[in-house]
Amino acid sequence: MSWKLVLALALVARPAPLIGQNGNGVGATRLAGRVPAAALPAIDSILAAAAAESLPTEPLVQKALEGGAKNIPADRLVNGVRRGLLQLRQARAIVSHAVPGQSPPEGHVAAVAAALARGLTGPIVERLITVAPNEPPGPVLHAAADLVAHHFDPDSAADLLVEAHNKGLRGVRLLDVAVAADHELQRPGGRTPSEALAHVRAMLPNVRPGRP
Amino acid sequence: MSPIDPRLQEALDGERDPGDLPVDLREAYARLNAATQILKATPPVSVASRVMAEIRQNPAPVQGEGPGRRLIQWLGRPRAVTVRLRPVWTLALAAGLAAVLVLQWRRGGPAPGVAQGIANFVGQFPGAQSVEVVGSFNDWSRGMLHLNDDDGDGIWHAKAVLPAGQHEYMFVVDGERWVPDPLAGRYVDDGFGAGQQNSVLIVRPVSAQP
Numbered sequence: 001m002s003w004k005l006v007l008a009l010a011l012v013a014r015p016a017p018l019i020g021q022n023g024n025g026v027g028a029t030r031l032a033g034r035v036p037a038a039a040l041p042a043i044d045s046i047l048a049a050a051a052a053e054s055l056p057t058e059p060l061v062q063k064a065l066e067g068g069a070k071n072i073p074a075d076r077l078v079n080g081v082r083r084g085l086l087q088l089r090q091a092r093a094i095v096s097h098a099v100p101g102q103s104p105p106e107g108h109v110a111a112v113a114a115a116l117a118r119g120l121t122g123p124i125v126e127r128l129i130t131v132a133p134n135e136p137p138g139p140v141l142h143a144a145a146d147l148v149a150h151h152f153d154p155d156s157a158a159d160l161l162v163e164a165h166n167k168g169l170r171g172v173r174l175l176d177v178a179v180a181a182d183h184e185l186q187r188p189g190g191r192t193p194s195e196a197l198a199h200v201r202a203m204l205p206n207v208r209p210g211r212p
Numbered sequence: 213m214s215p216i217d218p219r220l221q222e223a224l225d226g227e228r229d230p231g232d233l234p235v236d237l238r239e240a241y242a243r244l245n246a247a248t249q250i251l252k253a254t255p256p257v258s259v260a261s262r263v264m265a266e267i268r269q270n271p272a273p274v275q276g277e278g279p280g281r282r283l284i285q286w287l288g289r290p291r292a293v294t295v296r297l298r299p300v301w302t303l304a305l306a307a308g309l310a311a312v313l314v315l316q317w318r319r320g321g322p323a324p325g326v327a328q329g330i331a332n333f334v335g336q337f338p339g340a341q342s343v344e345v346v347g348s349f350n351d352w353s354r355g356m357l358h359l360n361d362d363d364g365d366g367i368w369h370a371k372a373v374l375p376a377g378q379h380e381y382m383f384v385v386d387g388e389r390w391v392p393d394p395l396a397g398r399y400v401d402d403g404f405g406a407g408q409q410n411s412v413l414i415v416r417p418v419s420a421q422p
Binding site: 067068069070076083084117138139145146149 | 380390400405406408410
């Protein structure tokens, strides 16, 4: 497949914007033919509920499309989308608590919901958002989730990321902190997780730029 | 070409009296002589003479004159250019250009593109007939992004330009087997209750890639 074709596919395949934010009709336009017909009414009502609560609907549409592509039975598919709605609600509560007095940006809520799905706890997420409330939280939350997935202590991982932020690292550079910690952990000689974190903390902000 | 009889040649050259020729050669002489008279009566403006006249009118460039000098001479030589425009099309063209300029001014210059990055997908699937990537970046649609294994070593790969940010995806092998990317390093439960995990890809914007 040629480069130009891949590029064209990638651009064409970008998720189309939702027609409306009220939920009504969203299922009909993007999900018709992609999910079991029996699941459509329930999904549409979940989307309508999300829109009514000013929650982002795109993650829910994606979950429904995913379930349809995987041929998930209607009842399990609806449960999966409903679970997504619950995570979005929880995420919005965390964001609202972390950044009081502001209307939580959709991007923040979706990123926090994704972090919760990856296993981060509410308090850790809230702490990381509070450090930089006006920055997109996706990278720092993924960095934390990466560290937790590699069996680092969640609070120690958050400490390291907060320090990295204080030393000027932003956005995807915070992912490099998690990569560096993982490299230190796997280095021959057998560092413990806390030793690996201490080593990375000592080298901040000079962690090696990495690839995704 | 058959050789001409020398006696006929001599008669044509005026070196022999045509009356001395045998009867058959005398007839040939008469035919050739008539043809000569016809040619003599034809005006001298032949193709060759026209070509030669043209060459004399536009002599070839002097030897040693370089192509650069000839180009400069060609560019410097005045030429008449006639452009015929209907007023209605001229006005439409001007209006179009003005609209483009106004739009650019209102936007404050060309709008920046969506932040994108390059994603590399690699998977080892020996014996597979097809491998594709399906994920949130293509609305979980099948048939959009296929991996290739051109050398048949069982290692399938594809590159794609994707929007920067987080994407969930899976490989679909042989059109029916959904498998997470073993090299993804990040996974998340897909939430449908069967314990299946999606791979998580974080695409860095090109400006942030090392």
